Amino acid sequence: MADVPRSFQDIILRLQTYWAGNGCAVLQPYDMEVGAGTFHPATTLRSLGTRAWAASYVQPSRRPTDGRYGENPNRLQHYYQFQVLMKPSPPDFQDIYLGSLEAIGVDMAFHDIRFVEDDWESPTLGAWGLGWEVWCDGMEVSQFTYFQQVGGRDCHPVPGELTYGLERLAMYVLGVDHVMDMPFNDPDSPIPLSYGDVFRQAEEEYSRWNFDVADTEILFRQFRDSERECARILAEPETDPRTGGRIVMAHPAYDHCIKASHLFNLLDARGVISPTERQAYIARVRALARQCVEAFLQTEAGGWTE
Amino acid sequence: MPDLLIELFSEEIPARLQERAAEDLRKLVTEGLVKAGLVYAHAGAFSTPRRLALVVEGVPHESPAVREERKGPRFGAPERAIEGFLKSTGLTMDQLDLRDDRKGQVWFAVTERTGRPAAEIIAEVLEAAVRTFPWPKSMRWGTGNLRWVRPLHSIVCILTDEAGSRVVPVRIDELTAGDTTEGHRFMGSGGFSVRSFEEYETRLKRGRVILRAGERADRIWTEARNLAFAHGMEVVEDRGLLAEVAGLVEWPVVLMGEIGAEFLTLPSEVLQTSMREHQKFFSVRNAASGRIERFLTVANIEAPDQGEAILSGNRKVLAARLSDAKFFWENDRRTVERVGMTGMAEPLATVTFHGRLGSMAARVGRIAALAREIAPFVSADPDMVDEAARIAKADLSSDMVREFPELQGIMGNYYARMAGHGDDAALACEEHHLPKGPSDKVPIRPVSVAVGLADRIDMLTGFWAIDEKPTGSRDSFGLRRAALGVIRLILVGDLRIPLGDVFRKAASNLGAVASTPDLEDLMSFLHDRLKVHLRDRGIRNDIIDSCLAMPGNDDLAVLARRAEALNAFIGSDNGANLLQGFRRANNILVQAESRDGRDYRSSPDPALAVDGTEHALFQALEAANPAIDNAMETEDFGTAMLHMASLRPPIDAFFETVQIDTDDAVLRSNRLRMLHRIRRICLSVADLTRIEG
Numbered sequence: 001m002a003d004v005p006r007s008f009q010d011i012i013l014r015l016q017t018y019w020a021g022n023g024c025a026v027l028q029p030y031d032m033e034v035g036a037g038t039f040h041p042a043t044t045l046r047s048l049g050t051r052a053w054a055a056s057y058v059q060p061s062r063r064p065t066d067g068r069y070g071e072n073p074n075r076l077q078h079y080y081q082f083q084v085l086m087k088p089s090p091p092d093f094q095d096i097y098l099g100s101l102e103a104i105g106v107d108m109a110f111h112d113i114r115f116v117e118d119d120w121e122s123p124t125l126g127a128w129g130l131g132w133e134v135w136c137d138g139m140e141v142s143q144f145t146y147f148q149q150v151g152g153r154d155c156h157p158v159p160g161e162l163t164y165g166l167e168r169l170a171m172y173v174l175g176v177d178h179v180m181d182m183p184f185n186d187p188d189s190p191i192p193l194s195y196g197d198v199f200r201q202a203e204e205e206y207s208r209w210n211f212d213v214a215d216t217e218i219l220f221r222q223f224r225d226s227e228r229e230c231a232r233i234l235a236e237p238e239t240d241p242r243t244g245g246r247i248v249m250a251h252p253a254y255d256h257c258i259k260a261s262h263l264f265n266l267l268d269a270r271g272v273i274s275p276t277e278r279q280a281y282i283a284r285v286r287a288l289a290r291q292c293v294e295a296f297l298q299t300e301a302g303g304w305t306e
Numbered sequence: 307m308p309d310l311l312i313e314l315f316s317e318e319i320p321a322r323l324q325e326r327a328a329e330d331l332r333k334l335v336t337e338g339l340v341k342a343g344l345v346y347a348h349a350g351a352f353s354t355p356r357r358l359a360l361v362v363e364g365v366p367h368e369s370p371a372v373r374e375e376r377k378g379p380r381f382g383a384p385e386r387a388i389e390g391f392l393k394s395t396g397l398t399m400d401q402l403d404l405r406d407d408r409k410g411q412v413w414f415a416v417t418e419r420t421g422r423p424a425a426e427i428i429a430e431v432l433e434a435a436v437r438t439f440p441w442p443k444s445m446r447w448g449t450g451n452l453r454w455v456r457p458l459h460s461i462v463c464i465l466t467d468e469a470g471s472r473v474v475p476v477r478i479d480e481l482t483a484g485d486t487t488e489g490h491r492f493m494g495s496g497g498f499s500v501r502s503f504e505e506y507e508t509r510l511k512r513g514r515v516i517l518r519a520g521e522r523a524d525r526i527w528t529e530a531r532n533l534a535f536a537h538g539m540e541v542v543e544d545r546g547l548l549a550e551v552a553g554l555v556e557w558p559v560v561l562m563g564e565i566g567a568e569f570l571t572l573p574s575e576v577l578q579t580s581m582r583e584h585q586k587f588f589s590v591r592n593a594a595s596g597r598i599e600r601f602l603t604v605a606n607i608e609a610p611d612q613g614e615a616i617l618s619g620n621r622k623v624l625a626a627r628l629s630d631a632k633f634f635w636e637n638d639r640r641t642v643e644r645v646g647m648t649g650m651a652e653p654l655a656t657v658t659f660h661g662r663l664g665s666m667a668a669r670v671g672r673i674a675a676l677a678r679e680i681a682p683f684v685s686a687d688p689d690m691v692d693e694a695a696r697i698a699k700a701d702l703s704s705d706m707v708r709e710f711p712e713l714q715g716i717m718g719n720y721y722a723r724m725a726g727h728g729d730d731a732a733l734a735c736e737e738h739h740l741p742k743g744p745s746d747k748v749p750i751r752p753v754s755v756a757v758g759l760a761d762r763i764d765m766l767t768g769f770w771a772i773d774e775k776p777t778g779s780r781d782s783f784g785l786r787r788a789a790l791g792v793i794r795l796i797l798v799g800d801l802r803i804p805l806g807d808v809f810r811k812a813a814s815n816l817g818a819v820a821s822t823p824d825l826e827d828l829m830s831f832l833h834d835r836l837k838v839h840l841r842d843r844g845i846r847n848d849i850i851d852s853c854l855a856m857p858g859n860d861d862l863a864v865l866a867r868r869a870e871a872l873n874a875f876i877g878s879d880n881g882a883n884l885l886q887g888f889r890r891a892n893n894i895l896v897q898a899e900s901r902d903g904r905d906y907r908s909s910p911d912p913a914l915a916v917d918g919t920e921h922a923l924f925q926a927l928e929a930a931n932p933a934i935d936n937a938m939e940t941e942d943f944g945t946a947m948l949h950m951a952s953l954r955p956p957i958d959a960f961f962e963t964v965q966i967d968t969d970d971a972v973l974r975s976n977r978l979r980m981l982h983r984i985r986r987i988c989l990s991v992a993d994l995t996r997i998e999g
Binding site (some may be wrong): 073074088089090091094108109110111112113114115116117119129130131132136137138139146148156157158160172177274 | 320355444445448456457459554587603605606609611613616623629656
């Protein structure tokens with residue numbers, strides 16, 4: 001029990017080291033606002049096509065409706081997910097995963113690890129898979145999913161996906177009751193910083209902006225613009241007039257799908273989308289995701305060959 | 307004869323699917339074996355979170371040889387017919403036999419199949435079972451195309467007899483069957499090979515896996531009760547949870563913890579629901595105070611610290627969950643104390659009940675109006691009913707019900723009391739949802755009944771108006787359940803309600819939101835549900851039909867009583883014989899009426915009675931007629947049937963001795979008028995012409 005992590009960042013570093021040691025490329029977060037690590041093109045787009053893939057990364061994730069002004073012990077509008085995607089899913093994926101829990105100090109002899117049924121579905125991405133919530137002593141510490149479809153397309157080979165909710169997992173491992181009290185860096189360092197030191201103020205500011213201040217007219221306009229731009233990009237001919245090469249712009253188009261999705265989340269938090277409209281907006285984002293996925297399959301990374 | 311052992315070892319199978327999957331495996335394999343001629347002695351199927359297992363005892367070494375003869379077309383039949391026969395038998399012309407038949411020569415196909423070794427058959431049957439397994443949802447993994455509920459890792463398939471065991475060669479894509487498996491994920495000690503089912507079960511247990519779900523459940527339940535008992539407490543029974551938890555662990559270890567004192571003021575239903583739904587905990591009640599004070603969790607490992615770390619983690623998670631619940635509870639309480647139940651119900655105006663049937667608030671208005679109309683029929687105070695109906699759905703907007711939809715109604719009861727409503731209104735919030743299922747208790751408090759009926763009838767007329775009726779197995783709005791609810795409320799309370807009128811009222815409440823529903827169709831839907839309900843209670847369909855044909859059939863209570871009485875009567879000797887008498891009378895009469903082109907409805911003349919039995923029948927009819935009418939008037943169907951039974955001997959005697967078709971036209975007409983009288987009396991009870999057999 002000696003080798004236990006002492007801070008939030010220690011847990012992140014250990015996960016990165018562990019997955020690097022298991023053959024994953026350790027990527028960096030995607031530079032856009034997303035609701036979950038799944039939106040990173042390294043997961044969404046790379047789940048498709050025939051080419052093998054192995055990546056892990058931390059992804060800052062935003063859920064505007066979960067903002068609690070930094071007061072709730074475990075709810076945040078901005079938090080971190082650790083994401084792993086391996087395609088094809090390795091035969092011993094479960095065992096490798098359990099190794100990652102050991103790496104962050106969870107002793108399997110003392111803790112009760114369970115795989116509890118969870119069928120994952122993302123209506124905005126047109127994606128679904130089968131797998132589990134992984135429980136540690138009754139707490140959900142990860143989502144474990146074998147992707148079956150993304151953007152309405154079958155995944156073949158099948159990727160195995162892992163998502164760790166980092167704050168919750170770290171609070172558990174570190175024995176902290178309020179997220180803001182959690183040590184971010186080593187508590188014995190010259191300038192010890194808590195999670196609250198880093199994020200409390202931002203949580204408060206964003207909660208106010210998300211719920212009451214964000215200009216909904218601008219957000220609606222931006223949503224429409226992203227939607228239009230996504231379609232426009234994909235409507236361009238494959239051949240680039242400048243270079244004469246074949247360049248299908250799946251990634252730039254997908255950026256606008258990501259934007260639309262986040263704008264929808266912001267509008268939802270502002271409470272300006274009625275329950276009936278909600279479904280329609282989700283369907284609009286899904287339509288973008290589908291088109292981007294189709295475009296990606298026409299690219300080299302998506303398995304396209306001459 | 308050898309025994310067959312199969313194990314399909316996979317990643318964790320969802321708990322709710324395990325039992326069914328084991329049964330499906332048993333069925334697919336044993337049916338496949340029998341179809342191929344391998345008749346076995348006994349089969350048993352088992353499941354744990356990571357495996358499905360099957361043992362088949364007494365499998366023959368090989369399937370029996372089969373000789374099959376098939377008769378084909380006759381000699382000289384068209385070529386096409388002969389070709390078809392060859393194709394269906396898989397033979398060639400020179401393999402056919404030509405044999406003499408009574409009418410000439412006929413082609414025969416004789417096929418002889420030698421017996422096949424059991425292993426060969428098993429391999430085929432197992433592969434087919436795996437490939438066609440009826441999982442509700444299945445998946446692919448890695449690079450393969452095989453589908454299973456979660457990745458399938460290994461297969462054991464062995465045949466065991468006195469001489470020893472051998473692996474049945476089975477290959478399914480990348481998986482090759484063998485004789486090795488493994489024990490518990492964390493407490494097992496790696497893979498091991500097995501030679502028989504007994505050894506399999508024993509070694510699994512040594513590897514900390516209990517193969518039988520029932521044994522796991524028993525162990526959980528016994529440990530749970532002992533733990534609770536040791537603290538003077540009792541476990542709240544929950545069979546569904548027990549079965550689920552037994553499917554989440556291979557080696558159950560029960561641990562008991564305390565609920566934080568700050569949460570003990572929450573309603574017990576909230577504690578139970580939160581613990582069950584989120585954490586799969588059992589609730590433990592203090593036998594003295596009746597309060598839920600502890601929880602039981604079932605871990606999958608025996609930890610060196612006796613589960614202390616596991617318990618402390620679970621306690622923490624529970625505290626976070628219950629903090630949420632407490633927050634909802636206090637929020638809701640503030641709401642009802644500030645604005646009352648009607649205030650709490652206000653957001654229902656923005657909640658859509660159904661796109662074409664308006665908001666929930668509009669529906670509540672309709673239910674209240676209809677409940678008021680129903681009130682007099684159930685002896686309820688219309689104002690009280692109105693009050694109850696207007697608050698009955700308020701808890702739909704509470705934080706607690708949004709989090710735990712299954713607490714709808716129960717929270718309404720709590721919140722209504724907080725807001726100062728009396729017993730009737732508060733209980734109606736909870737009871738109007740009942741019965742939910744066919745085995746639920748049916749409420750009898752008049753206010754609850756009125757609101758419950760109005761709720762369901764509004765729903766039925768509404769969906770009929772927008773033509774969203776149940777079809778086949780699709781009933782997305784639960785309309786069959788709603789109809790059964792109406793039926794049970796009426797029958798249990800023996801309520802006299804003219805449903806036709808109530809339907810019309812409900813339809814008019816719909817006003818502009820929908821088109822006019824086909825209420826006759828709705829009534830026949832209810833009649834169909836009533837038939838199903840009564841059939842379950844042993845009443846034949848034709849008997850119900852004969853009662854449905856009577857006027858006033860929208861009064862379900864009378865309809866059911868009539869059917870029950872008639873069912874008992876027809877089942878008796880007297881009833882069965884009277885039915886024969888009625889049929890004879892009716893047949894003769896119908897023939898005579900059509901032949902003569904006239905009816906015989908006028909009264910028979912006793913003076914024209916010739917025979918003694920004719921006199922006796924006259925007298926019996928005279929006596930029975932008013933008695934039956936009286937009984938029918940008071941809807942005392944049992945008594946009416948008794949009087950009908952008294953007609954049986956004179957009718958039997960009459961047919962025995964009296965010739966109806968005589969040459970004397972006057973006598974004949976009088977006797978036909980007598981038959982008419984019999985028929986009229988019988989038909990006043992039910993339309994006996996609809997009874998079969």
